[in-house]
Amino acid sequence: MTAAAFTAAQWTRATGAGVDPHEYRRVTEGLTSVADWGPSLLRTGHAHLERAEKAESSVSAGEHLLMAARWFHLATLTHDGEAQRAAAEADDALNRSLTLLEPGARRVTGEGFTGWLRGPTGAPGTVVVVPGLDSAKEEFLDLASALLARGLAVFIMDGPGQGVLAATTTLRPDYEQVVGRVVDALGITRVGLVGLSLGGYFAARAAALEPRVAAVATVSGPFRLDWEQLPPPVRDIMARRTGGDAAARDFARQVDLTALAPRIAAPLLVVDGGQDVIPGVTNGEPLARTAPHGTYLSVPHGDHLLGNARPDWLPHLADHMAHTLRGAPA
Incomplete structure (x- = not known):
């Protein structure tokens, strides 16, 4: 290229x-x-x-x-x-x-994660922002600002194989284990999740398997991956972040929400861009359709992560998280 x-x-x-x-x-x-x-x-x-x-x-x-x-x-x-x-x-x-x-912000680090807890101590809810394949906590600061502006606390994080942890750890599909440790470390009883790109899979999977997830949203998250159809650059990044070609193939095989989507009890917002067409990636419409409380927002002109269409989804997503978490113990 x-x-x-x-x-x-x-x-x-x-x-x-x-x-x-x-x-x-x-x-x-x-x-x-x-x-x-x-x-x-x-x-x-x-x-x-x-x-x-x-x-x-x-x-x-x-x-x-x-x-x-x-x-x-x-x-x-x-x-x-x-x-x-x-x-x-x-x-x-x-x-x-x-x-x-933000003198009140607090660095929180545990097994397989590190990040910053931001926002008011008495916030009505806490949202964990989950990055994706090659993103990190520094990429979604504007999303965090939108959530903070609505009075929520926000934990921006790197998980295994992500951001500053990419040098010493590898991606893992069972991200609900990471989310569980984050919730424990933050000392909260309920949490909201926003997952972006591959982080959308992580967030949806965690919402299905971690009962303390009370609200969830995905942005450009995959419903399913097909390794053979993925573009070579995506395969290369996945191999690098998982520890090799065999590990990447196994990882991609596990990215499938077919059985997990019906188990997501929390209100779910799925955001996709209509111009986000990556071979081997099934977009989020089946996730929204099969989750019990799923809502689908497709922005026709949006690309991957919808950086070209933020007014069409970002305020709505932030409101979804705030309205859903309002009144829940933080």
Whole structure:
């Protein structure tokens, strides 16, 4: 793939993650090779770190650090030799930003997960944001902001094989075990889950098997995967994140919600983009149809993760989580 094609393919994902579209164009328009992506985005992240050092207020410093975290995360998307370093820098920038901007935020780490608990102590509900195949807690900060604006507490996390944990762990299909440990560590009795991309499968599976899940939403989540039809780049990422081709094949085989969907007791919102067509991936309509309390929202012009259509789904999803969790013990 050419550099131009790669940067065009990442356009809505990057802007959906919250980077400035004009800065994205400036940073990427001169790339001559996909190999230039990581180093270029790392430099951009470091430029925001320099702005943070020179900032005249802690708020400005924190905002620059938050933007640096986004750029560092996006630098991991080529999965080259710089990816591990970029993930660590994203994690560090996020840590520093939340320390400045949200003194009440709390880092919580346990077996197979790490993340930040944000929001009011007496929130009416807590939402765990679950990333996907090659996403991380730094990618969905705008989603977290929408949930926080509705008075909810939010736990943004990396699980096994994700974000800063990708260097030392591998993806696992039984994500309900991870969610259970998160709920225990947060000390809550009920939780909402929002899963994005492959995280949609993780969230739906956890909702079926973890009784403390009281609300759930998926965005561009797969209902089922067919390894033989998956595009080679997706297979390569899955092999890298699971520990090899055989492990990836086995992982993909287990991504199937046919038997689990009817067991999801919590209110479920399934969001898909009509332009999200990935070979080997069954979109979420069967999940919404077979779950007892499923609702389906398909945005015709939306792409994968619907970064090009956020007004069409993000407020609705945030309201769904707030309305469902309102009054539930936090």
